[in-house]
Amino acid sequence: MPDNSSLTPEQQEFIERIGLYFAQYHLSRIGGRLLGLLLLVDRPLGIEEMATMLGVSRASVSTNIRVTADLDLTERVGLPGDRRDYYRFSPEAWLRGLEARITGTRQLQRIAEQGLAALADGDTVADARLTELIDFCEFAIAEQRATIIRWQERRDKLHRAHPPPHQDAATDD
Amino acid sequence: MPDNSSLTPEQQEFIERIGLYFAQYHLSRIGGRLLGLLLLVDRPLGIEEMATMLGVSRASVSTNIRVTADLDLTERVGLPGDRRDYYRFSPEAWLRGLEARITGTRQLQRIAEQGLAALADGDTVADARLTELIDFCEFAIAEQRATIIRWQERRDKLHRAHPPPHQDAATDD
DNA sequence: CAGTTTGTTCAGTCTTGACTGAACAAACTG
DNA sequence: CAGTTTGTTCAGTCAAGACTGAACAAACTG
Numbered sequence: 001m002p003d004n005s006s007l008t009p010e011q012q013e014f015i016e017r018i019g020l021y022f023a024q025y026h027l028s029r030i031g032g033r034l035l036g037l038l039l040l041v042d043r044p045l046g047i048e049e050m051a052t053m054l055g056v057s058r059a060s061v062s063t064n065i066r067v068t069a070d071l072d073l074t075e076r077v078g079l080p081g082d083r084r085d086y087y088r089f090s091p092e093a094w095l096r097g098l099e100a101r102i103t104g105t106r107q108l109q110r111i112a113e114q115g116l117a118a119l120a121d122g123d124t125v126a127d128a129r130l131t132e133l134i135d136f137c138e139f140a141i142a143e144q145r146a147t148i149i150r151w152q153e154r155r156d157k158l159h160r161a162h163p164p165p166h167q168d169a170a171t172d173d
Numbered sequence: 174m175p176d177n178s179s180l181t182p183e184q185q186e187f188i189e190r191i192g193l194y195f196a197q198y199h200l201s202r203i204g205g206r207l208l209g210l211l212l213l214v215d216r217p218l219g220i221e222e223m224a225t226m227l228g229v230s231r232a233s234v235s236t237n238i239r240v241t242a243d244l245d246l247t248e249r250v251g252l253p254g255d256r257r258d259y260y261r262f263s264p265e266a267w268l269r270g271l272e273a274r275i276t277g278t279r280q281l282q283r284i285a286e287q288g289l290a291a292l293a294d295g296d297t298v299a300d301a302r303l304t305e306l307i308d309f310c311e312f313a314i315a316e317q318r319a320t321i322i323r324w325q326e327r328r329d330k331l332h333r334a335h336p337p338p339h340q341d342a343a344t345d346d
Numbered sequence: 347c348a349g350t351t352t353g354t355t356c357a358g359t360c361t362t363g364a365c366t367g368a369a370c371a372a373a374c375t376g
Numbered sequence: 377c378a379g380t381t382t383g384t385t386c387a388g389t390c391a392a393g394a395c396t397g398a399a400c401a402a403a404c405t406g
Contacts (some may be wrong), residue, residue: 010291
């Protein structure tokens, strides 16, 4: 049961919804909730703190926050004069998401190539289908790369106009 | 244990790899293997046939092939003079995959909007983060739409040059 | 040094949901 | 009609893996 002293019901609902959303994408439920929590707060959070706010064990937070950090969806930051670990949502998270799609598509392309090689002679329909799949992957990868570049350009442009409130660890209270 | 009389080890490996690939994307293992099998063969397959080839129960094939058909990843076709159900891989499958991404992004955007509304006053960092997420979703949806259009154009162009071997149910032996 | 705080790891529990076999329904066959 | 073929549904089993508490390790404090 979460310690909801610091979270409104609306915030809890958001965390739960984000949790479910990311759970679709190979994160555990708690991993997803951690992302939701970190999206919502204005300062980096410690492990014990996150465990309390979500009402889960420290062990779970420790295990799952590391997964998100390995994926560069969160960042571990230090606070001066405090030896605890703090985490915040990574500014690169959405970019990493786009990159992950490319990896997935490349993977599918490799499988399709192996499949094409495994066809029986004279399987013309399957041959055309797998050839089209390989082509589709090639196309999709090029599209995804272009999207990444356009996103970076767009972000650069926006940030030059409206620099984001820079949230480094030392600026907190 | 599969009846591998009609499948080479390379083909079985392909089916297994495709199975795992699609299992990442909210399909059951067997659902994924069915897609792999249908990608590989040159003619529509019946339920009993698929069950035998994969070494799984008819019940499982029945349940899982329906899921793939509902997603329009496979198509049910009839063979004249045969009352059994046959299935083949859908030519629209990859298009449906692209469309599914849009749905997922739209979903994330809605959640982000709810989150933005749930913020505490004065949470400037979180506000900027969620506003950026909403903008990211908008951007990604536009990109995905454009990709779909370009894929359709590309496919039309290729098919006008090299019409695919049309595999309707009646043409099989 | 002993004691505290913090993070990690691991064995065990529990939940989820995939898969099966069997019962059933529907369509057909003689 | 009785019998067969085919597909679906459902209760039950089983496996995967998420989560926990407890033990542990490491860094710090007095």
